Amino acid sequence: MARRLFLTGWTALFAMIFSSCATAQGSESGVNALCPDYAGTQYEQAINALCKKANAGDKAAQVEVGLAALHRLHVQGEPLKAAAWFEKAARQDDADAMYLLGTQYASGTGVALDEVRGRQWFVRAAEKGHPLAQARLSECYALGIGGKRDDAAAEKWVAKAQASGNFYAKRTLSPKDMILLEDPMVRAEAGDPVAQYYAARYNRDNRYRADYDRMEKWYSKSAGQGYAPAQVKLGILYTQDAPGKKDLKKAAALFSAAAAQGDAEGQYELALLHLQGQVEKPDLAEAEGLLRQSVAKGYDKACSLMGMLYVRGIGVNENREVARVWYRHAALHDIGALQDMLLLTPAGDEKERGR
Template sequence: MFGKLLKRSKSTGTRKPDFQRGLAAFEAEDYAAAVTDWMPLAEHGHAEAQYRMGQLYARGQGVVRDFGDAAHWFRKAAEQGHVEAQFSLGLCYANGEGAPQDTALPVRWYKTVSKASPPTAEANLALLYPNGLGIGPDIAQALHWYRQAAEGGHAEAQHHIGLFHAYGQGVAQDVAAAADWYRRSAEQGYAIAQHALASLYANGQGVERDIGQALFWYGRAADQGYVNSQLALAIMHEHGTGVPADPAKAAELYRLAAEQGHPVAQVNLGLLYARGHGVPQNYAETLKWCRRSAEQGNVNAQFNLGLIHSNGLAGAPDYSEAAVWYRKAAAQGNVGAQVNLGLMLAHGWAGRPDLVEGVDWLRKAAAQGHAGAMTNLGALYANRDSKAHNPIQAYVWTIMAAAATQPGPDRDGLEAKAHELGASLGSEDRHKAQVIMEEWKKNPKSMAVA
C-alpha cells in the first residue's frame, strides 16, 4: 500500500532516481533500495518501472504486499503497451487477486467505524487503500488484457487465450480457435502450449487427428523437460500409438518423468520392471517406484504395493503391510483393493479376523458391480461355520453374482448354487430376498452398508 515504504535516508532522499541502479539493487535483493529508485520513475510514467513496482507489490518485496496496488501499477504500464504488464494484469483479473476479504482486519475495522462515522471511515479507507481493496475476478477484463499481451507476442498470454477458447470462458467455446492460439505460443517454444496442441492433435479436437503432429509437439515439450509430455510420449511408445511399440524407449521416458516426481510415470515405470518390458525384470525396482508414487496418493500404485506385499514379489509375503496399502487404495474407491482387503480381513490373513470390516469392504466393492465381491459375499453368508452365516443374504448375493458374471461355466455354477440356496428358504424368506434385490436395483450403494 502506498505510504508504507521504507523511509529514505537523508543521503539518498535527494539523489536522482535511476532505473538501472534500482535494477542492481533488486538483483542484490535490496528491495527497499529498488523502490527508492523505481517509485519516482513509475509516478512519472516510466512503463518498466511501473511494471516492476507492480511486481514488488504483488510479492511484498520492499513494500507491504497489496494486489490492489500491484494491479494499479500493472495497469499504468499495460496502458502504455507493456506486454508483460498486460499479461500480469490479466492474471490479476483472472484470479481475482487482491479481492477484498471479509475476515481481513482493515475490512472489519472499516465496517465497524462506518457504522459510527461514515465520512471518517471513507476518508481513512481511501488513505489505507488508494487503489481500492483489490480487484475481483473479471473474465472480460482478463480476456482483454491477455489478448493485448498475446497480440504483442507474449507466448504465455497466447496460451491463456487458447484456454479461454478451449473452455468457453468469456467467449464461445471454440477448440479450433484454441488450437490456433496454442500454435502461436508453441511456435515460440512455450512448452505448456506445445503439450496442449499435441493433445488436440492426439484426440482430433479442433484439428484433424494427426498422431505425427502429436508426437512432434509432445517431443518439443518433452525435450524442454515438460513432465506431462514425457509421460504422454512414454505411453505412446509403450502401447505403439503412432510409432512401433518400444518398451525400452517408454521406460526411458517414464524414468525422466518419474525422476521429476510424476506419480503416474513412477507407477508405470514400476510396472515395466514387474513385467520385464524394456527393462530387466526387477521387483525391487517395482517396489521402489510404486512406493514413491503411492506416497503421493496414487491409487494404482497403492493397489500394486498391496499386491507386491501380499504375494511376496519383493521378499517374504507381508500381509500387514499389504493391508496398509490396500486400505489406502480402498478408501479412494479402488474396487480391487476393496475386494482384497475385505478377504484379508474376513479370513484373518493379516492377523486377527475382522469379519465386520471385511464384509463392509466386500459390500463396497459389490456396490461397484464387482462380481467377485458378490461371489465371495455369497460364500461367506452361506458358510454355516461363519459368524456371518445368513441364508437370505447368501441367496441374494449368489443370484446377483450370477447376473454380474459373463455366460459360461462360472455363471452356470453360480446359478446352480443360487437355486440350491433358494430351495432351502421358506416363501417368506424368499420374499425378503426379493425385496432386498429390488432395493439393490434402485440404489446399489445402499448395499454397501452391512
C-alpha cells in the first residue's frame, strides 16, 4: 500500500508539471514551469530561447533543455524536469532522449527507481542504433538488471556496441570479461594485457589511491603488449606532475602508438599535445586531422576541443554555429560542453533582444 501511495504521489506530481507546460511564469520571456531555473545567470536568455523551441515540439531543443535541467551547471540540478523533457523527445523517437531517460530510471535520478522501465528505454534506443544504449543494455542482460539475465543477449548487444566504433561503447566489457572487475590480478600476473590495464588501479579494499608506481608498472606491461587504452593512460601519467613521472616525449610516443590503432582518446591526447606545442614539431594540420578521427568515434573531449577551434578560428574558419553543434555532441558526457553550447545558443530574434 505504501508503494502504491508513493507511485500515486509521483504520478500526480508528474501530471502537475506536464499540465503547466504552457503556463507563463509572469516573466517577459513567458518561460513555463518546466523550464530550468537559470534566472540571473549568463545562460538565462539561451535557456529561455531553447524552452520556447522545446514547447513548440522541437525534439532536439527538448533534449538540450533536459540536459540543462539535469546538470544546472554548478548548482543543484532539476532531474524531474529533465525526465519530463526527455520523455517528450523520446515520444518523438529521439534516441538520445530514450537513452538519457533510461539512465534516469536505472539510477532513480529525479524519478522513482525503476530498473525495468530503464531497461525498456535502453531497448528502444538500442534498437535505433544508439551505441551507449546498446552498451547499457548489454550490462542489463549480463547482470540481470531490470529483467532476467541472458548472456547470449548480452554478448549480442556488446558486439553491436563495440562494432559501432563509439569510444565509450567499445570499452564495454562482455560477460566473459566482467570477471576482470572482480579481481584482475590472477590474469594480470599471467600476462593478460586487458587484466593488466585494470590491475593498474585495482585495490582489494576498493578505495582509490594514487599509487603512481603501481599504475606505471601495470600500464607499462599492458602497453608493451600493444593494448591501446593502457598506452593512453600511461601517456597521460607522463603528462602529469606525478613525482618523477613527467616525460612529454614518452607521452607523445605512447599517444601516437594508440592513435595509430584508431584509439579515439589517443588521437585526442596527441592532438592536444600538438595544439599546446608540447611535441618536438607541433603541427596544426595534424592536430585537426587527429581530432576529426576522434570526434567520428564520439569522444566527448575531442568534440569539445573541436568546438573551441571553431569558436576561435584556430586552423579552421571561425564558425560559432558549427562550434555549437560540436559542443552539443559532447554535452551527453561533458557538463563543460553543455555550458559552452548554451553560451552559443541564439537568444531569440533581434526584435526580442531589443525589447
